Amino acid sequence: MTTRREQTSNESRELILNAAAELFAEKGYRQTTFHDVSQRSGISRGSIPWHFGSKEGLLLAVLERSVARVRDGLAAVPESGDPGFGPFDLGVGAMFALPTTKLFVTLLVEALEPGSPIRDRYVEIHDTLRDHCRRWLERLPLPPGLSAEALAVALVGAGIGIHQQWLLAPDRVDAPEALAALRTLVAALLPPADRGAG
Template structure:
């Protein structure tokens, strides 16, 4: 059984990760200080080096936590055809609404630098999400196929790009972007691409 001290330590770690995620999403990684995070968590700033080594170690812990949530939802390919596409659209909408998605977009500019501590993790995450969509696009569906010259991997790139673009537009101007309509449109466009039966 865990000791009371161990439980307190785990709770402190959880609070710091949540506070850091919120601060990084609001202010960005570089503009957020250790003191900002400690104040939000209501915990001594000395707890950060104790648990994570430094601010960069805390960033990595935050990113791993956020990416783990995404990974849980992209582990298995979806059903083929329209049913699987509806699953993809619903998951896309749910992904956009996740609080951690705002954080991931906020950190994206930093991740574009190859020396960023989260660069490689973002590369891996995007690859996993593209593969998840490609797995759906590669499944046969009642004799239908993708248009000539379009591969499942191409579909993965385009769909991930659409989801990321929809999310950014919605975050910037939520009153002007209808998420349900946007994902319904994406679903219709993808279904139209499958309408031509294989010869």
């Protein structure tokens, strides 16, 4: 049975994680301070290292929780039934509408730096997204010579690129419209009888 103290500690931890995820997505990891997280969460600054050890520990905890949420979200997408565009709209489109997407895109540059503590987490995130796309694509009648694996890489790359452009210039980039265009391009790859499925 959870004690009141443990419950309070867990609640504080969640408030810190929520605040840090929002701030990392808005400002990036380097520009976010413990003071920022404390103000946003309402939890004392000294409690943050007590829960996470360091700023890097906080970042890793935020990403681990976010990866778990992406997995849970994609696992909820139906795998059975019509292999048409229902899974695309629910899965490929939905994975770029998750609250974690902005966080992942914002922190991507830091993940690319040599020795980055979050590089392995990003490899894991991309593996998860590509695997989801690949499993959906393997159910479709793709043209000869086009592998589901390669197309999954292209779809995830396109989705990330769309969101990077949208974050940089939201007044110039319509992310939903661009994702709809991506859907149309994928539809053009399928035989005519399969294009309207879903």
